[in-house]
Amino acid sequence: MGFFKFFQSSKEDQSAKRAKDRLQVLIAHQRTDRTGPDYLPMLRQDILDVIKKYVSVGDDALSVQVDQQDDCDVLELNITLPEDAEATANALSVAKRRAQERAQEATGA
Amino acid sequence: MTKTIVVTSGKGGVGKTTTSASIATGLAKRGYKTVVIDFDVGLRNLDLVMGCERRVVYDLVNLVNQESSLHQTLIKDKRIENLYILPASQTRDKDALTIEGIARVMHKLKKSDFDYIICDSPAGIEKGAKMALYFADEAIVTTNPEVSSVRDSDRILGILQSESKRSKMNEEPVKEHLLITRYNPGRVKDGQMLSVDDIVDLLAIPLLGIIPESPTVLDCSNEGKPVILDDDSEAGQAYSDAIDRLLGEITKPHRFMEAPKKGFLSRLFG
Numbered sequence: 001m002g003f004f005k006f007f008q009s010s011k012e013d014q015s016a017k018r019a020k021d022r023l024q025v026l027i028a029h030q031r032t033d034r035t036g037p038d039y040l041p042m043l044r045q046d047i048l049d050v051i052k053k054y055v056s057v058g059d060d061a062l063s064v065q066v067d068q069q070d071d072c073d074v075l076e077l078n079i080t081l082p083e084d085a086e087a088t089a090n091a092l093s094v095a096k097r098r099a100q101e102r103a104q105e106a107t108g109a
Numbered sequence: 110m111t112k113t114i115v116v117t118s119g120k121g122g123v124g125k126t127t128t129s130a131s132i133a134t135g136l137a138k139r140g141y142k143t144v145v146i147d148f149d150v151g152l153r154n155l156d157l158v159m160g161c162e163r164r165v166v167y168d169l170v171n172l173v174n175q176e177s178s179l180h181q182t183l184i185k186d187k188r189i190e191n192l193y194i195l196p197a198s199q200t201r202d203k204d205a206l207t208i209e210g211i212a213r214v215m216h217k218l219k220k221s222d223f224d225y226i227i228c229d230s231p232a233g234i235e236k237g238a239k240m241a242l243y244f245a246d247e248a249i250v251t252t253n254p255e256v257s258s259v260r261d262s263d264r265i266l267g268i269l270q271s272e273s274k275r276s277k278m279n280e281e282p283v284k285e286h287l288l289i290t291r292y293n294p295g296r297v298k299d300g301q302m303l304s305v306d307d308i309v310d311l312l313a314i315p316l317l318g319i320i321p322e323s324p325t326v327l328d329c330s331n332e333g334k335p336v337i338l339d340d341d342s343e344a345g346q347a348y349s350d351a352i353d354r355l356l357g358e359i360t361k362p363h364r365f366m367e368a369p370k371k372g373f374l375s376r377l378f379g
Contacts, residue, residue: 014300020307021258027263028312034267 029063036066047077054095055081111219113226114355115245117269119261121232123253124290127326128348129159129229131337132249135352137192139222144183146214147197148241149231150205156196159186160333170198173210177219188338193223203237215244217291234268243274247284247315253291254303259311262287266312286317288351293322295368305366318351320344321365 033041044064051057063078116129126147133145147155148359151171156162161184165209167177172195172334186192195214218226230241242248248269252262270276276283289308296302309316325342329335337352339345343365353361 016300016303016307020311023259023303024313026225026260030260030263030267034271034347107270 032065036064040064041067051079053098057082111223111226112246113215113228113244114247114249115228115230115242116251117230117238117242117265118232118251118258119234119238119265120253120258121271122354123251123258124320125232125251126155126158126229126325127247127330128251128288128290128320129155129227130335131345131348132352132355133225133227134186134189134192134335135337135348136225136227136355137186137189139352139356140191142191142222143225143227144193144195144218144223145227145229146195146241147229148206148237149229150197150237151199151202152211152231153197153199155229156184156194157333158330159335161186161194161196161222162333165196168196168198170201170205170216171215172214173206173349175213179214179221182350195314203231203235203240206237206240208240208243211240211244234264238265239268239272242269242283243272245269245273246275247286249286249288250312250314251288252308252312254289254293254297256303259308262312266314285314286355287312287314288317288320290320291322292319294367296365296367305363315359315362318347319363319366320347320351 044062047064048057048059048062051062057080061080061082065076065078067074067076114132116125116132118125126149131146131356133143137143145155145159147153148169148170149155153165153168164184167182169182171177172179172182178301183193186194215226224245228241228245231237238364242265250262250265252258266285269285273283275281287309289305292305293302297304304317305319322342323336323342325339326336326344329339329342336342336344337348340349347365350361350364
């Protein structure tokens, strides 16, 4: 083991770096929840649910942050859409169809 | 003035009880009258690590329920003058504790001129852990260089900042200390373990000490002896350094952060 390790480029083995990167995101998240307004986690969940109605995204696709600029609070939303364009297109067409169905129901009723 | 220090972590198995035993023993060894309280009601273990498991008669729940006196309940350590152990109950659960009951116990301890009250928190963020940190003036957040432990430590910091008595009464916040345990400098050097700098960066609280991973820790708990009493071991010395910093010598340099230098051959074949 040691023999091979010695010749390996040291970069490949740096799982600690990945651990730190993952923790940085996670902890920033945890801290927003704790320092931001009480409703922030709920607001985040609601917005995420709305996005999910139209696009299939994971639970980590939305980051919500409150920053203070001068004397006003800025609510910053960051939505990461899936990279797979086809998936997005499919999701969007499903969403469109649903919207049409709903519109038809509404006019029918 | 009595100082109350909670040893906490969120995650289990990171070394809270080992740390509580050594910090309490270290403070008593420096001449401070110290009591260490086991808050892990139902899963008592501090008595084992302190080596006094056969001397437990009454426990914290008896004291809270006023079924025993402070004098009857405290176990005096046989090795160190000024050191007392307050064991948890093994048969009850955490619901047996109330803030009012603990407040009475804390008041009695303060009246008995204790300099330090060390609270050994159970794992988790449930009632037991919240009781253990409620009265804290300072907190030692015990963390392993490992993702789940770091995340849980950050979580427990949030709870300290919102659910301790100091936060609820709008007093000066609980003073936070980071204690990194089970540190393996060799693995850090190879990029396989979060480094001290990484953890300090992530948690952003002052570093109290680094306890290197060491077989002595297990040896000592096998024997019921706080590892700080083993002057020859690196872990014991690291705890002793942490005591110095806790008592104000904050600039004391950290030891045991470097991996022992390996020769060319052992690097090749090790």
